[in-house]
Structures are given as C-alpha cells and as structure tokens.
Amino acid sequence: MNNQNRSFFFNVDYITIFLYLCLVAIGWFNIHAAVYNEDEALINISSNSGKQLIYIIVAIIVAIIVLLLDAKFFLTLAPIFYGITILLLIIVLVVGRNVGGNQAWIPIGNFRLQPSEFAKWATSLLLARHLGVMNTKLSDTKTLLPTLGILGLPVLLIVLQPDAGSALVFISLILVLYREGLSPYFLIGGALMVLLFVLTLLYPKLYIIIGLVLIVAFLIYQFRKHRNLITVFVSGLILSVLFIFSVDFVYTSILKPHQKVRIDLILGKVNDLRGVGYNVNQSKIAIGSGGLIGKGYLQGTQTKFNFVPEQSTDFIFCTVGEEWGFIGSFVVIGLYVFLLLRIIHLAERQRSSLGRVYGYAVACIIFCHFFVNIAMTIGIMPVIGIPLPFLSYGGSSLLSFTILLFTLLKFDSNRMGIS
Amino acid sequence: MNSFFKRRYIIQGIFIFVALVLLGRLYYIQVVDDRYKLSADNNVLRKLIIYPARGVILDRHGKVLVQNEPVYDLMVIPGQVEEMDTLEFCNLIKISKQDFDKAFKKAKNYSPYKASIFQKQLSALTYAAFQEKLFEYHGFYVQNRSVRFYPDSTAAQFLGYIGEVNEKEIEKYDDFYGQGDYIGKTGIEKSYEDLLRGQRGVKNIMVDVHNREQGSFFEGKYDSTAVAGDNLISSLDKELQLFGESLMINKIGSVVAIEPSTGEILASISSPSYDPNMMVGRQRGNNYMKLLNNPFKPMFIRPIQAEYPPGSIFKVINALVAQELGIINPKTYFNCPGGYRYGRNGWMGCTHVHGTINLEQSIEESCNTYYGNTYNRMIDHTGLRPINAYTRWRNMVKKFGIGDVLDIDLPAERPGLIPTADYYTKRFRNDKWTSSYNMSLSIGQGELGITPLQMANVMAILANRGFYYKPHLIKAMGDKKIIKEEYTKKNDAGIQGKYFDAVIEGMSRVVNAPNGTAYNAKINDIEICGKTGTVQNPHGENHSVFVAFAPRINPKIAIAVVVENAGYGATWSAPIASLMIEKYLKDTISRPKYYTDRLLNANLLPGQKKLYFKPSNKKDSTAASEVKRVNAVPLIKPKIN
Structure with missing residues (x-):
C-alpha cells in the first residue's frame, strides 16, 4: 500500500497506457476525418471531433482518478456498483430514449448515458469478487449458479432494450469462466450452436440431421469402447436436433425483422444493396477502396461525403480502412491484439485469482467489441451496433472502456499488495 | 497460478x-x-462529358452547308423533384399527363439520384417559354446540346448524317464513344468523323451521398477541355448544287461536275434526294424508315453507287485507246453501211447509214460501225492472242479510272466493272474467244459498269488531255486548310496528248455542229465538248447519258449527267448538263424560260406519262407522290435572266 505514497504512477504498466493512448489518438484523428469539412476551423467544439476531444480529456482525468483510488475501493463497492447499474438498466427501460430502435440511453441534460456500457465494468468487478473471494471450483454447482446469475441478470435486462450487441459482450465473458475452470464443453457446445444455427438457416433441416446422425454414428464406432463418451455423443445428438427445431422458433418469433434481414444478408440469402444491405455494402466499398496504402489522411471520399452511415461511431473503422488502407488496418488490428495479449499478461501475473478474473473479463469485453465491430464493417458478421473500443466517437463508450482498463491497471500496480 | x-x-x-x-x-x-x-469511384465520381462543337462544313465559297444548332434536352433528377403543378408543367413542354408519368417512371427506374433525359430536344420556342418557370420545378434542368442543321437542305447523301453510336461502332473505336454519343453514319460525316468530332472534354466532379456536387476531383487534375471539331471546306458550289438538285427533281439519276484542274467535285446530285434535316430530331426514326421504303431509293447514292453500262460515251475511250495502240489515227476511215457485221452472223446496227467516215465524224455522229471495226482490230488483229490483246485493252481502259474505286472521300463507293479476260474464258468455256464474242464493249454496252462519278472523271481526263486528279468533296481541312496529299497527285491516263485533238474536235461538233447529237445543248459563247449516250436498259426505258467538259480551251468543268429511264442522251441529259455548265461558268442562264422550265417540271419517274412541257397533277402514282414528299425541299427556282 505504501507504493501509492511514492507516486500513483508507480508500478503502472506503461505499455498498456501507451497502447491505450495510441488507440484513442487514432480514434480522434479518424473521427476528425469522418466529419472533416474544409470550411470549418480545425477544432470545432460543436462537431463530433471537437466533442470527442472533450471526452478524451475527461477520460484521462477519470483514468488518473481511478489510479489514485484504492484498489480495495472497487472490490468493496462492487456489489453496490452492480446494483446501481442494474437499477439504471431497469430505469432505462422506463425512461430511456429510443435511439435507432434500442432503448439504451438515459438523457441527462444534453449528455446521454448508456448504462449498459458501465454494466460491463460493474459485472466484471462483481464477477471477480465472487470468483476471487470464493476461490472455489466452477465445476461446483454452488459456485456456478450464482456466477451465471451475476452474468444473466444484466443480459436479461439488456436483451429487453433490446441491445443484441451488448448482450453478446456479456456472453463473451464465458471465456473468463473457461479460464477459471468451466468445462470446455460449454465452449464447444456454444460454438456448435452457432454453427448449427447458421447451417439450419442455410440448408434444409433434414440434411443437417442426417449429417449429424452420420457423424455421431462414426464417432460411436470409433470410440465404441468408451461407454461414457457414447452417452455424451447420443445426448449431444438429441440436444442438437432439438436445437435445430428451435432455430425456426428463435428466428421467426424472437428475432426482430431487422435482425433477421441482417443475418440473411451475411448468409447471402438476400441481396439488397439499396435497402438493408446499404450500410454494409457502403462500408465494404469504403474499406475496400483504401487499397494497400489508403487514400491518405482526409482524402477519403466515401466517408467524407457521407456514403457510409454512422461513420464516426460504429463504422469508424471505415475511415481507417479507406484513408490508411490495409497498412492502417493492420496497424490498428495489431494494436488491439497487442493490447489484448498485454491484458492477459497482466491478468496472469496477478497473485490473486480476483485480479486475474477481472483482467480476463476486461480482455473478453474489449475483444468482443473489437471483433464484432470490425467483422461487421467488412461484412463477415451481421450488423450489430457496438462501438469499437477507444476509437469510436461517444462519451459513454470511451469513458466506460477507460474505467474498465484503468481499474485493471490499478489492480496491476497493486498486485503485490492485494490479498 | x-x-x-x-x-x-x-x-x-x-x-x-x-x-x-x-x-x-x-x-x-x-x-x-x-x-x-x-x-x-462510382459512388463519388461523376464524369461530365463536355461535348465539343462538331466541325462545320462549308462550300467552296465559304457558304454553310452544315452547321450546328442548339437544342435543349430537359433533364430530371427524380430524387430532387418536389411537389409541383404537373398539369402546368405538361402544358409548358407540350406533353400529356400520361407521357409525363411514363417519362418520370422511366427516369426513376434508371436512378433516383442520377440525371436522365426527361424530354429530348425541346424546340427553342418551347424552351423560351419554359425557361422562366424552370426554377419552380426542383430536380429539372435543361442541358444544351447541338444538333446538325442544314440551312439549304442540300447535298443530303454526300454530307451524310450523324446518329447515335451502336455496339459495333463502340467496339470498333475502342470505346472512344459511349452509349448515346453521336457519330457520322454516312457521307462526309462518316469519312471525316475523326476531324469533325473534335475532342471531348471531361470534367470530373465529386458528389456526396445525396448527389450534391462537392467540388472538382483532385482540383481538376484529370479534367480536360473540349476542343471543337475541324471545319471542312467542301469543293461543292452550293448554288450549282442547288440548281442541279432542282433540275433533277422528279427524275432518277445523277449529276456530277468536277473541276478538271483539281479534281474538286463542284456538284454531285443524286436524285431523288431528301431533306437532310429529316435525319435530325425527334422524327428521325420515322423519316429513316420512310426513306428506306421509298421505291426510288433516295438513300442510294447514285453518283458513286449506281453502275451503268456507259453506252456511246465509251466510244471516246475506245477512240483514245485505239490511237495510243496505233490501230487508228484521225485519218482512218471506215465505211458504215448502217451497221457492223461481225463473227459468223453478228450484226450491230447503227443509227444511220454514215457511209465512209473518219474518227472525228465517228464521235460527232456516234457511229457504232466505226467502233465495231476499231474494237475488232484492237482485239483480233494485233499479233497477240485475242485474250491477251483484250487484257492489254482492259488495262488501258482501267487507267481512265474505270473498274476500280476512285477513292472519293465518301464511304461505300462502288468500283464499277470491266470484266477480265478470265471472265469471258469461263463464260465461253474456252480461251479462243475473239472480239465478236463481246462486240458490245466497242460501244459501251454489255458487261460494263461505270458510275456517274467515273464518267465525269473521264471527262476531266479529256479536259486535261491525259491525266486526272482524284475527285474529292473536301478541298481543305481545318484552320490550316490542309488538303489530303493524295488529291494533289496527277494520275496519268496513259494516252499521249496529241491523240486527244481529233476526239475533242469530234466532241465539240457533237454539241456545236448542227448535225451533232447534242446540238440542243449548245451555248452561244461557250464551246462545250460532249458526248451523248443511251444506255440500253433491259428493265425498262433506256437511260439518258451525257458527258461533257467546257470550255474547250482551258476547261473549267467536266460533267456527267445520267437520267434513268429517260430515253436518248440528247433529250434530257444534254440540256441539263448544258444548263449546269452555263450556270457554273456564267452564273446566269441565257436560254429562254421554256427551255429551263421543261427540264424543271419534267416528271421522268417510271410509271409516269411523259410530260414535256406541263407538269401534271392528275396521274401521280403512289410512288411518285411519295417522292414528292421526299423532296420536302421547297423547290428552288433558279435565277433565270
């Protein structure tokens, strides 16, 4: 604890801070490019880039405050933070502003708060506290059920908004549980479910079931001496068939029309470049036209002339792709990978499992945003509106990611001291 | 861990x-x-093509034959159209509500954000009325374009017309042209396309997602300005051309006049003709079909495409070739008993019993017997085998520009025909044939084919006494007034100058001697040298042919006139040629009015009763009335003093 008395920057991982600042700076320059107008002054407070500059300053101040606080402060108050965000998630359902079909924003003055952004942080903290303090095995139902409860509550509330993107981010926290001992069958099962879902939408059910039966028959023949495996295979087959028949129900009854079309679009079942396919097509055109080295800073025509919608928020990567080309895309993705690996490195060097769980949660959240967002802009995922961490325009997003990351840095700087 | x-x-x-x-x-x-x-690029870049003005074509005196006239295309960007008074709009541009809906739907289907043509070629009058209200209609604007305009409606087939490019042409010119561009389709418009079209300019502008202009692309680095097409100066004399056209109204045939000293074509008339303005504008498609279906084929460019056996005018060539071969000379006499007996029982009749006549008289009186004898000597009695002698003869005739294209600067010129020796060998199934097998060649009948242009060119050779310049319609190109090099080269006809004397004397007598075959073409103070011809036509009445040059000393004009189905050369063609010559040389007509009127008013179309002095309105066949419509040109009365 007396480390802190010397300097709050002592023992802080400068590599992570450097990566953070790089991404934030890249974000600002690209937001500036996306809204660039030759006639206006370089920095205009009313423009997106001007506002983002303020957000960045605020975020840095908040980051310093986070570093100044005691690490225990977060852990002790984790249940309270969690409770507040759950409350906010409920409030947003009642008084929230409906923006783009999602009831995700609470207007406060002329600032809009997005509670789901902060819920990620609070949930990660509580998860860390729960798993770290208990220090028990996840194979134990007594540990697992409350864990799933901690994750499930905000997911449920967010799905009601409905905000599929944020819900997906919470689901990605399953990777944390995997690291902490959750059976890999959950991961494999999850991956299989996604695969089956896509296959069911693409091909007739009968073919898929025949295919599954053949695969399982082959596996049973191969492992005929392992009786318990046979049980797993057969139950897996039965579950898969049930899942296949539920896909139709999920697809037609639970998904919203716009979500269905977005999925159809990715699967190539519809081809409507002027209607629902417009966003993704324009986004691909912008990124694709960047070529190897890009068109140069502020030279992007697709983004500058508003061909790409949402270009400073969810589609900020288009500006990167168009103006900086493949090299720019490579650098940005490289920075993210570097950051993610660094976070895992930080997580693994925590002495307490508490810090490690939190670190993995941070990595998973950032990873999920990074992957889903970029995959969406280049047309390999359906359009799911979640921001690109640190790059996208928006106060809530930048602030929540900053708090998320710097809380980890605080833990890390104190790693020797936390019990 | x-x-x-x-x-x-x-x-x-x-x-x-x-x-x-x-x-x-x-x-x-x-x-x-x-x-x-x-x-x-498709998203942001709009290439605006700046069309250059197409080159203007002037006549030899600088008078305009073809020029450009602005028209106004009404354009629409459907996405920008707001609520408007459709009815008033329709009234302003004179279309029905249905047409409006149709055009608007078409434009919208094409693209809501891109401009498309809403209504083609508003007249200047409509545009003027519409212009004041234009600002009320968002999304509509007017684009200037120019179309061809022929102020005197003359020389339709030679000037040619332009039209939208087709797929083939786009391919042929390596995508120089785009859909909707115009290109010369026929005539001078086609053969001088490269010069006339000029250079298109391109302006690259960028637009945003709402198709609003956002400035130039790379500060105009890739822009280019339009360069207007080169002007062309034609050799045609517009007055002469118009006069010739009026003389040829209601006749099928050709008039070609050449300046012998340059090869410049002074007038070229293909009748029936049509108003070239018919090939411009909204009615173009209908007009084109009308012309195509006309039984008298106004689109057929007779001076360069119609191939006739030349008839008696060919005697001039045979007279020259035979002299050059040393077979006859001006003092060679043959006896004409009213025809020529050849082969076993061949008989080629003559117009008269000429008795003993010499070369000059044979031309003057067009004696078939004389040329039967001459041809027989050229082919059968030279010491060569007849087929070789024939080939030698053929080669000498070809040097007169016959049997091959003259390379006039127009597309689709026909070569004419002189059969090869092989042709006859095949036809007679052996190579032992003699002059008696194709005796009709001696008097220009039979398997020969000569275009009116080639006939006129032969007269230019006579006028020049042995050489010609390639006939051409464009005498100068562009601001520097360049002339194509090939038109400045003398082409030798292979006949020594001294052999022309007797022939030209004979031709002079044709017109100027009281017993000449074309005495009715005589002009008092111009010595015309000419030759009549009557082309046997197996399909109907003979074609009337007259060729001439004038004046005899220092000739200024060589001319060929063909009037189809009009009988003797002297009856119709010679007076027309005579009027053309006088018009060109003196710019006035000295003949009495009835002389000209007879020609102007004559209707010699097939199926017409011969009318010598009065036009008839009674028995117009359907075909004839069709041609009258074709001749939408107001009949131009020549100045008669």
Whole structure:
C-alpha cells in the first residue's frame, strides 16, 4: 500500500497506457476525418471531433482518478456498483430514449448515458469478487449458479432494450469462466450452436440431421469402447436436433425483422444493396477502396461525403480502412491484439485469482467489441451496433472502456499488495 | 497460478486467430479485390462529358452547308423533384399527363439520384417559354446540346448524317464513344468523323451521398477541355448544287461536275434526294424508315453507287485507246453501211447509214460501225492472242479510272466493272474467244459498269488531255486548310496528248455542229465538248447519258449527267448538263424560260406519262407522290435572266 505514497504512477504498466493512448489518438484523428469539412476551423467544439476531444480529456482525468483510488475501493463497492447499474438498466427501460430502435440511453441534460456500457465494468468487478473471494471450483454447482446469475441478470435486462450487441459482450465473458475452470464443453457446445444455427438457416433441416446422425454414428464406432463418451455423443445428438427445431422458433418469433434481414444478408440469402444491405455494402466499398496504402489522411471520399452511415461511431473503422488502407488496418488490428495479449499478461501475473478474473473479463469485453465491430464493417458478421473500443466517437463508450482498463491497471500496480 | 493456467494459451490463440481472420478478409477486400475501388469511384465520381462543337462544313465559297444548332434536352433528377403543378408543367413542354408519368417512371427506374433525359430536344420556342418557370420545378434542368442543321437542305447523301453510336461502332473505336454519343453514319460525316468530332472534354466532379456536387476531383487534375471539331471546306458550289438538285427533281439519276484542274467535285446530285434535316430530331426514326421504303431509293447514292453500262460515251475511250495502240489515227476511215457485221452472223446496227467516215465524224455522229471495226482490230488483229490483246485493252481502259474505286472521300463507293479476260474464258468455256464474242464493249454496252462519278472523271481526263486528279468533296481541312496529299497527285491516263485533238474536235461538233447529237445543248459563247449516250436498259426505258467538259480551251468543268429511264442522251441529259455548265461558268442562264422550265417540271419517274412541257397533277402514282414528299425541299427556282 505504501507504493501509492511514492507516486500513483508507480508500478503502472506503461505499455498498456501507451497502447491505450495510441488507440484513442487514432480514434480522434479518424473521427476528425469522418466529419472533416474544409470550411470549418480545425477544432470545432460543436462537431463530433471537437466533442470527442472533450471526452478524451475527461477520460484521462477519470483514468488518473481511478489510479489514485484504492484498489480495495472497487472490490468493496462492487456489489453496490452492480446494483446501481442494474437499477439504471431497469430505469432505462422506463425512461430511456429510443435511439435507432434500442432503448439504451438515459438523457441527462444534453449528455446521454448508456448504462449498459458501465454494466460491463460493474459485472466484471462483481464477477471477480465472487470468483476471487470464493476461490472455489466452477465445476461446483454452488459456485456456478450464482456466477451465471451475476452474468444473466444484466443480459436479461439488456436483451429487453433490446441491445443484441451488448448482450453478446456479456456472453463473451464465458471465456473468463473457461479460464477459471468451466468445462470446455460449454465452449464447444456454444460454438456448435452457432454453427448449427447458421447451417439450419442455410440448408434444409433434414440434411443437417442426417449429417449429424452420420457423424455421431462414426464417432460411436470409433470410440465404441468408451461407454461414457457414447452417452455424451447420443445426448449431444438429441440436444442438437432439438436445437435445430428451435432455430425456426428463435428466428421467426424472437428475432426482430431487422435482425433477421441482417443475418440473411451475411448468409447471402438476400441481396439488397439499396435497402438493408446499404450500410454494409457502403462500408465494404469504403474499406475496400483504401487499397494497400489508403487514400491518405482526409482524402477519403466515401466517408467524407457521407456514403457510409454512422461513420464516426460504429463504422469508424471505415475511415481507417479507406484513408490508411490495409497498412492502417493492420496497424490498428495489431494494436488491439497487442493490447489484448498485454491484458492477459497482466491478468496472469496477478497473485490473486480476483485480479486475474477481472483482467480476463476486461480482455473478453474489449475483444468482443473489437471483433464484432470490425467483422461487421467488412461484412463477415451481421450488423450489430457496438462501438469499437477507444476509437469510436461517444462519451459513454470511451469513458466506460477507460474505467474498465484503468481499474485493471490499478489492480496491476497493486498486485503485490492485494490479498 | 492455478491448474487451468494452460488455458490462457487457448484464449490467446482464439484472439490471434480472430485477428488473423479479420486481417485476411481485409487483405482480400482492400488489396486483392478491385471491385470496391470501382464502386467507390462510382459512388463519388461523376464524369461530365463536355461535348465539343462538331466541325462545320462549308462550300467552296465559304457558304454553310452544315452547321450546328442548339437544342435543349430537359433533364430530371427524380430524387430532387418536389411537389409541383404537373398539369402546368405538361402544358409548358407540350406533353400529356400520361407521357409525363411514363417519362418520370422511366427516369426513376434508371436512378433516383442520377440525371436522365426527361424530354429530348425541346424546340427553342418551347424552351423560351419554359425557361422562366424552370426554377419552380426542383430536380429539372435543361442541358444544351447541338444538333446538325442544314440551312439549304442540300447535298443530303454526300454530307451524310450523324446518329447515335451502336455496339459495333463502340467496339470498333475502342470505346472512344459511349452509349448515346453521336457519330457520322454516312457521307462526309462518316469519312471525316475523326476531324469533325473534335475532342471531348471531361470534367470530373465529386458528389456526396445525396448527389450534391462537392467540388472538382483532385482540383481538376484529370479534367480536360473540349476542343471543337475541324471545319471542312467542301469543293461543292452550293448554288450549282442547288440548281442541279432542282433540275433533277422528279427524275432518277445523277449529276456530277468536277473541276478538271483539281479534281474538286463542284456538284454531285443524286436524285431523288431528301431533306437532310429529316435525319435530325425527334422524327428521325420515322423519316429513316420512310426513306428506306421509298421505291426510288433516295438513300442510294447514285453518283458513286449506281453502275451503268456507259453506252456511246465509251466510244471516246475506245477512240483514245485505239490511237495510243496505233490501230487508228484521225485519218482512218471506215465505211458504215448502217451497221457492223461481225463473227459468223453478228450484226450491230447503227443509227444511220454514215457511209465512209473518219474518227472525228465517228464521235460527232456516234457511229457504232466505226467502233465495231476499231474494237475488232484492237482485239483480233494485233499479233497477240485475242485474250491477251483484250487484257492489254482492259488495262488501258482501267487507267481512265474505270473498274476500280476512285477513292472519293465518301464511304461505300462502288468500283464499277470491266470484266477480265478470265471472265469471258469461263463464260465461253474456252480461251479462243475473239472480239465478236463481246462486240458490245466497242460501244459501251454489255458487261460494263461505270458510275456517274467515273464518267465525269473521264471527262476531266479529256479536259486535261491525259491525266486526272482524284475527285474529292473536301478541298481543305481545318484552320490550316490542309488538303489530303493524295488529291494533289496527277494520275496519268496513259494516252499521249496529241491523240486527244481529233476526239475533242469530234466532241465539240457533237454539241456545236448542227448535225451533232447534242446540238440542243449548245451555248452561244461557250464551246462545250460532249458526248451523248443511251444506255440500253433491259428493265425498262433506256437511260439518258451525257458527258461533257467546257470550255474547250482551258476547261473549267467536266460533267456527267445520267437520267434513268429517260430515253436518248440528247433529250434530257444534254440540256441539263448544258444548263449546269452555263450556270457554273456564267452564273446566269441565257436560254429562254421554256427551255429551263421543261427540264424543271419534267416528271421522268417510271410509271409516269411523259410530260414535256406541263407538269401534271392528275396521274401521280403512289410512288411518285411519295417522292414528292421526299423532296420536302421547297423547290428552288433558279435565277433565270
């Protein structure tokens, strides 16, 4: 604890801070490019880039405050933070502003708060506290059920908004549980479910079931001496068939029309470049036209002339792709990978499992945003509106990611001291 | 550290794997696949093509034959159209509500954001009325364009017309042209397309997602300005051309007049003709079909495409070739008993019993017997085998520009025909044939084919006494008034100058001696040298042919006139040629009015009763009335003093 008395920057991982600042700076320059107008002054407070500059300053101040606080402060108050965000998630359902079909924003003055952004942080903290303090095995139902409860509550509330993107981010926290001992069958099962879902939408059910039966028959023949495996295979087959028949129900009854079309679009079942396919097509055109080295800073025509919608928020990567080309895309993705690996490195060097769980949660959240967002802009995922961490325009997003990351840095700087 | 430590590598592996998938996809769409770059350009780049003014064509005195006239295309960008008074709009541009809906739907289907033509070629009058209200209609604007305009409606077939390019032409010119561009389709418009079209300019502008202009692309680095097409100066004399056209109204045939000293074509008339303005504008398609279906084929360019056996005018060539071969001379006499007996029982009748006549008289009185004898000597009695003698004769005739295209600067010229020796060998199934097998060649009948242009060119050779310049319609190109080099080269006809004396004397007598075959073409103070011809026509009445040059000393004009189905050369063709010559040389007509009127009013179309002095309105056949419509040109009365 007396480390802190010397300097709050002592023992802080400068590599992570450097990566953070790089991404934030890249974000600002690209937001500036996306809204660039030759006639206006370089920095205009009313423009997106001007506002983002303020957000960045605020975020840095908040980051310093986070570093100044005691690490225990977060852990002790984790249940309270969690409770507040759950409350906010409920409030947003009642008084929230409906923006783009999602009831995700609470207007406060002329600032809009997005509670789901902060819920990620609070949930990660509580998860860390729960798993770290208990220090028990996840194979134990007594540990697992409350864990799933901690994750499930905000997911449920967010799905009601409905905000599929944020819900997906919470689901990605399953990777944390995997690291902490959750059976890999959950991961494999999850991956299989996604695969089956896509296959069911693409091909007739009968073919898929025949295919599954053949695969399982082959596996049973191969492992005929392992009786318990046979049980797993057969139950897996039965579950898969049930899942296949539920896909139709999920697809037609639970998904919203716009979500269905977005999925159809990715699967190539519809081809409507002027209607629902417009966003993704324009986004691909912008990124694709960047070529190897890009068109140069502020030279992007697709983004500058508003061909790409949402270009400073969810589609900020288009500006990167168009103006900086493949090299720019490579650098940005490289920075993210570097950051993610660094976070895992930080997580693994925590002495307490508490810090490690939190670190993995941070990595998973950032990873999920990074992957889903970029995959969406280049047309390999359906359009799911979640921001690109640190790059996208928006106060809530930048602030929540900053708090998320710097809380980890605080833990890390104190790693020797936390019990 | 706990027992699941190794799982960190799996999670790191997932992160790296996903990043690689993203990078792979990015590499594909950014570096490998070019499609997106094109789409991006399509998104923002609008290439505005700036059409240059097409070159103007002037006559030899600088009078305009073809010029450009502005028209106004009404354009629409459907996405920008707001609520408006459709009815008033329709009234202003004179279309029905249905037409409006149809045109608007078409434009909208094409693109809501891109401009398309709403209504083609508003007249200046409509535009003037519409212009004041234009600002009320958002999304509509007017684009200037120019179309061809022929102020005197003359020389339709020679000037040619322009039309929208077709797929073949786009391919042929390596995509120089785009859909909707105009290109010369026939005539001078086609053969001088490269010069007339000028250079198109391109202005690259960028637009935003709402198709609003956002300024120039790379500060206009890729822009180019339009360069107007070169003007052409034609050799045609507009007054002479118009006069000739009026003389040829209601006749089928050709008039070609050449300046012998240059090869410049002074007038070229193909009758029936049509108003070239018919090939411009909204009615173009209908007019084109009308012309195509006309039984008298106004689109057929007779001076360069119609191939006739030349008839008696060919005697002039035979007279010259025979002299050059040393077979006859001006003092060679043959006896004409009223025909020529050849072969076993061949008989070629003559117009009269001429008795003993010499070369000059044979031309003057067009004696068939004389040329039967001459041809017989040229082919059968030279010491060569007849087929070789024939080939030698043929080669000498070909030097007169017959049997091959003269390379006039117009597309689709026909070569004419002089059969080869092989042709006859095949036809007679042996090579032992003699002059008696194709005796009709001696008097220009039989298997010969000569275009009116070639006939006129032969007269230019006579006028020049042995050489010609390639006939051409364009005497100067562009501001520097360049002339094509090939038109400045003398072409030798292979006949020594001294052999022309007797022939020209004979031709002079044709017109100027009281017993000449074309005495009615005589002009008091111009010595015309000419030759009549009557082309046997197996399909109907003979064609009337007259060729001439004038004046005899220092000739200024060589002319050929063919009037189809009009009988003797002297009856119709000679007076027309005579009037043309006088008009060109003196610019006035000295003949009495009835002389000209007879020609102007005559209707010699097939199926017409011969009318010598009065026009008839009674028995117009349908075909004839069709031609009258074709001749939409107001009949131009020649100045008669």
